[in-house]
Amino acid sequence: MKSSVSAFGGRDLSSFLPVMMxxxxxxxxxxxxxxxxxxxxxxxxxxxxxxxxxxxVEPDTFAWGNTIVSAFHIARRPGSIGWGSADVGFSTSxxxxxxxxxxxxxxxxxxxxGGTYGAAADPSVAYDAKHGEWLISTLPLVGLSDAARYIGxxxxxxxxxxxxxxxxxxxxxxxxxxxxxxxxxxxxxxxxYGNCYTEWDQAYGTGDVLMSVSSDGxxxxxxxxxxxxxxxxxxxxxxxxxxxxxxxxxxxxxxxxFSSSxxxSTWGKSQAIASIQSHLVAGGIRNPDLPSVGxxxxxxxxVVWSDCRFRTGCKENDIVMSTSSNGTTWSAVARIPIDAxxxxxxxxLPGIGIDPATSGTTAHMTIVYxxxxxxxxxxxxxxxxxxxxTSxxxxSTWxxGTKLAGPMKLAWLPVSDNGPMVADYIGVSYVNxxxxxxxxxxxxxxxxxxxxxxxxxxxxxxxxGSEPTFSALADKPVAGAKSDHEMHFYYDDEGKRxxxxxxxxVNTSGQ
Numbered sequence: 001m002k003s004s005v006s007a008f009g010g011r012d013l014s015s016f017l018p019v020m021m022x023x024x025x026x027x028x029x030x031x032x033x034x035x036x037x038x039x040x041x042x043x044x045x046x047x048x049x050x051x052x053x054x055x056x057v058e059p060d061t062f063a064w065g066n067t068i069v070s071a072f073h074i075a076r077r078p079g080s081i082g083w084g085s086a087d088v089g090f091s092t093s094x095x096x097x098x099x100x101x102x103x104x105x106x107x108x109x110x111x112x113x114g115g116t117y118g119a120a121a122d123p124s125v126a127y128d129a130k131h132g133e134w135l136i137s138t139l140p141l142v143g144l145s146d147a148a149r150y151i152g153x154x155x156x157x158x159x160x161x162x163x164x165x166x167x168x169x170x171x172x173x174x175x176x177x178x179x180x181x182x183x184x185x186x187x188x189x190x191x192x193y194g195n196c197y198t199e200w201d202q203a204y205g206t207g208d209v210l211m212s213v214s215s216d217g218x219x220x221x222x223x224x225x226x227x228x229x230x231x232x233x234x235x236x237x238x239x240x241x242x243x244x245x246x247x248x249x250x251x252x253x254x255x256x257x258f259s260s261s262x263x264x265s266t267w268g269k270s271q272a273i274a275s276i277q278s279h280l281v282a283g284g285i286r287n288p289d290l291p292s293v294g295x296x297x298x299x300x301x302x303v304v305w306s307d308c309r310f311r312t313g314c315k316e317n318d319i320v321m322s323t324s325s326n327g328t329t330w331s332a333v334a335r336i337p338i339d340a341x342x343x344x345x346x347x348x349l350p351g352i353g354i355d356p357a358t359s360g361t362t363a364h365m366t367i368v369y370x371x372x373x374x375x376x377x378x379x380x381x382x383x384x385x386x387x388x389x390t391s392x393x394x395x396s397t398w399x400x401g402t403k404l405a406g407p408m409k410l411a412w413l414p415v416s417d418n419g420p421m422v423a424d425y426i427g428v429s430y431v432n433x434x435x436x437x438x439x440x441x442x443x444x445x446x447x448x449x450x451x452x453x454x455x456x457x458x459x460x461x462x463x464x465g466s467e468p469t470f471s472a473l474a475d476k477p478v479a480g481a482k483s484d485h486e487m488h489f490y491y492d493d494e495g496k497r498x499x500x501x502x503x504x505x506v507n508t509s510g511q
Contacts, residue, residue, distance in 0.1 A: 034402045036457040041091040042102040044075045051075035051086045055414040055452045059438040061427030062125040068093045069162040070438040071123035071136045076414035082145030084119030086111045092162040107167035118144045129186040130194030131217030134159040137182040142175040150175035171221040178203035178492045183238045190244040192263035199236040203492035207232035213264035227258040231270035235290030241299030247327035249303045253504020259327040272507035273330045279308040279317045280485040283382040286419040294352040297359035306348040309481040310335045316346045316375040337472040338401035346375035353428030363394040368437035383407030397469035405441045412442035417494045434460030
């Protein structure tokens with residue numbers, strides 16, 4: 001590893017990084033502490049009887065102009081009862097992250113302003129610049145537990161200002177759906193400017209990853225279409241290139257992708273980007289290892305996930321990345337050098353944000369993630385923390401990981417069907433060149449009442465200054481690297497409907 005900043009008289013810092021990181025670990029500080037002050041931007045005020053209260057999980061964010069909109073679960077329903085949360089909430093800043101206002105989406109669930117669904121989940125935020133509409137897509141739940149034959153529908157709520165939201169509009173009402181995601185084409189020169197695309201998978205039906213298109217600001221939507229080969233999977237995050245091409249990375253039997261170059265009239269054949277080699281994260285924490293996807297100003301796509309291929313024995317996960325300019329040719333999997341490959345730190349649940357005003361070798365990007373300072377912990381001893389790293393040169397070099405929040409005990413988190421939960425994904429967005437992450441942070445409970453809410457930083461996460469940055473160019477996957485547990489992939493994020501190996505996409509990339 002070589003430093004890209006002459007912070008120490010031009011000396012190469014590569015030899016010092018492992019020592020620096022190991023000293024930090026021995027001192028109980030797996031990552032340097034951030035000078036950032038956290039700001040709580042929402043709180044659970046619901047009182048419904050079927051939720052674990054004072055809990056908020058799983059944020060997404062999107063920024064346009066001076067406005068950042070975040071959306072998240074409020075009041076997670078415990079795994080002993082079922083799925084989802086009391087409602088989907090939002091917290092919006094209209095002044096570039098200085099102040100925030102929060103509330104709940106009306107008309108979605110029985111818990112708030114005339115909704116009809118029993119619970120909701122999986123918020124995703126987008127903005128349609130042509131029609132001036134903010135969109136939050138959600139998964140309103142029909143089946144509320146694994147005893148049901150159904151799971152959810154897909155809906156979208158609309159707002160012109162990110163603060164006042166209309167009643168939800170259904171995109172799909174088959175009751176079979178999971179893990180939606182929405183994005184809009186905001187390039188004025190694109191032939192499909194003003195199209196918005198929503199992804200989901202038919203988890204309790206065919207298992208296909210489906211795509212729907214709206215060209216009127218989210219008021220009406222086409223029927224869901226699959227890729228030409230009916231790819232099955234979960235957790236797709238579509239992005240739109242400036243030429244209008246829509247690229248949809250998702251998790252199938254690894255990290256996979258398909259795309260459309262005709263505004264979503266048809267969708268092409270899927271292909272593998274890379275396998276997932278995974279260390280089983282300790283403590284039983286919920287971690288489906290879904291991809292997080294970003295796109296720069298010229299349309300380069302960046303996919304990140306957690307992976308153990310660079311660690312001896314797959315004893316810890318790193319955050320790794322693959323990139324593409326066209327959605328078909330992908331770079332070799334690269335490690336994000338948050339700390340040394342000899343560290344004990346386990347990294348997972350990443351979210352990537354990229355400044356859309358930057359691109360290529362000068363693209364600015366930030367990854368926020370959760371981690372354990374020591375991977376080999378137990379449910380009672382694991383310390384969950386939040387960290388971030390940033391790059392200003394397209395991912396060639398990165399700052400060392402910096403701690404934002406924690407430690408949190410797993411007992412402070414609400415319980416889902418597949419473990420204590422903070423998220424399946426988290427949000428990072430740039431507003432006027434400044435990155436903000438939104439993430440769940442838990443405090444020690446008061447008696448039996450939990451204290452988990454959405455937080456961000458009072459000021460933007462800083463770009464590298466005089467601090468050293470590091471390259472992972474010399475890091476190579478360990479020969480024969482293999483997950484330290486048997487890999488399973490699912491059509492649903494509760495882990496009830498497994499994707500059979502016969503349906504995994506054939507990986508010919510060798511990654």
